[in-house]
Amino acid sequence: xxxxxxxxxxxxxxxxxxxxxxxxxxxxxxxxxxxxxxxxxxxxxxxxxxxxxxxxxxxxxxxxxxxxxxxxxxxxxxxxxxxxxxxxxxxxxxxxxxxxxxxxxxxxxxxxxxxxxxxxxxxxxxxxxxxxxxxxxxxxxxxxxxxxxx
Amino acid sequence: xxxxxxxxxxxxxxxxxxxxxxxxxxxxxxxxxxxxxxxxxxxxxxxxxxxxxxxxxxxxxxxxxxxxxxxxxxxxxxxxxxxxxxxxxxxxxxxxxxxxxxxxxxxxxxxxxxxxxxxxxxxxxxxxxxxxxxxxxxxxxxxxxxxxxxxxxxxxxxxxxxxxxxx
Numbered sequence: 001x002x003x004x005x006x007x008x009x010x011x012x013x014x015x016x017x018x019x020x021x022x023x024x025x026x027x028x029x030x031x032x033x034x035x036x037x038x039x040x041x042x043x044x045x046x047x048x049x050x051x052x053x054x055x056x057x058x059x060x061x062x063x064x065x066x067x068x069x070x071x072x073x074x075x076x077x078x079x080x081x082x083x084x085x086x087x088x089x090x091x092x093x094x095x096x097x098x099x100x101x102x103x104x105x106x107x108x109x110x111x112x113x114x115x116x117x118x119x120x121x122x123x124x125x126x127x128x129x130x131x132x133x134x135x136x137x138x139x140x141x142x143x144x145x146x147x148x149x150x
Numbered sequence: 151x152x153x154x155x156x157x158x159x160x161x162x163x164x165x166x167x168x169x170x171x172x173x174x175x176x177x178x179x180x181x182x183x184x185x186x187x188x189x190x191x192x193x194x195x196x197x198x199x200x201x202x203x204x205x206x207x208x209x210x211x212x213x214x215x216x217x218x219x220x221x222x223x224x225x226x227x228x229x230x231x232x233x234x235x236x237x238x239x240x241x242x243x244x245x246x247x248x249x250x251x252x253x254x255x256x257x258x259x260x261x262x263x264x265x266x267x268x269x270x271x272x273x274x275x276x277x278x279x280x281x282x283x284x285x286x287x288x289x290x291x292x293x294x295x296x297x298x299x300x301x302x303x304x305x306x307x308x309x310x311x312x313x314x315x316x317x
Contacts, residue, residue: 005167006204010215013206013230017219020228117177118165 012115018108019124025101026131032090046074098139105131151190152247158185160257165203170196191247200241200267205233207291216295225306226299236288239266243275
């Protein structure tokens with residue numbers, strides 16, 4: 001049979017695997033959140049870029065047709081059909097991804113706890129507690145942002 | 151009451167476990183990165199064992215364990231690297247306790263059948279068990295596991311390519 005010392009190592013390894021999958025889930029959650037905010041970011045970026053370009057060239061940039069096309073194209077991104085579809089899919093998947101990620105991270109913390117003497121498991125546990133805070137913030141903030149937009 | 155302060159230095163690549171009278175002792179890291187354990191007992195002599203945590207591949211069911219990791223980590227994509235350390239230590243000895251006993255041990259460089267622990271301070275029972283044991287099985291099994299993973303990836307890649315071509 002497997003002795004308790006090896007069991008401890010196996011627990012740590014399983015915890016590390018679940019931790020890695022949980023991080024991937026967390027990235028997906030943030031992708032959903034960022035996509036929801038992306039149109040604001042793009043809008044602000046284009047305005048800043050246009051403002052700086054116009055000021056630096058003393059208004060000459062506006063006389064260039066290419067620059068005007070670029071500006072109008074950039075503003076169209078936020079109403080692009082594919083972009084809106086991606087946004088919709090991510091928003092739809094968000095509750096599932098968030099729930100699965102939450103379960104995986106909790107399971108990972110439980111497994112890692114059995115192997116807490118291992119320095120790498122310990123650092124993963126510390127990272128998990130930081131992620132837990134970020135995750136809770138994401139769960140609170142994302143529905144507010146997306147709900148507000150709807 | 152007799153007390154023992156055990157210090158383990160240069161243990162970074164190991165995960166030593168210390169047992170005194172068959173009871174696991176908690177090790178704490180000090181400001182220099184060494185592990186320190188404190189123990190107190192009424193006894194004048196105690197049994198001590200210092201050993202490294204066994205590798206997951208050092209069991210009868212190592213391939214089943216590996217398959218479990220492989221499935222959970224989605225074809226090994228989210229897996230973590232396996233420990234490369236194939237050296238193990240299984241030291242067993244006795245320590246004579248005094249009112250204040252201090253033992254300072256250093257882990258030597260890994261070498262097959264070489265002495266594992268050197269005493270810098272205190273009375274240390276330097277016996278035959280104080281040596282590194284090289285476990286060749288671990289390296290062999292690690293290589294088998296890696297080969298399995300890459301072969302399975304190759305098969306999956308070929309399968310996907312064939313599906314895309316002939317669908």
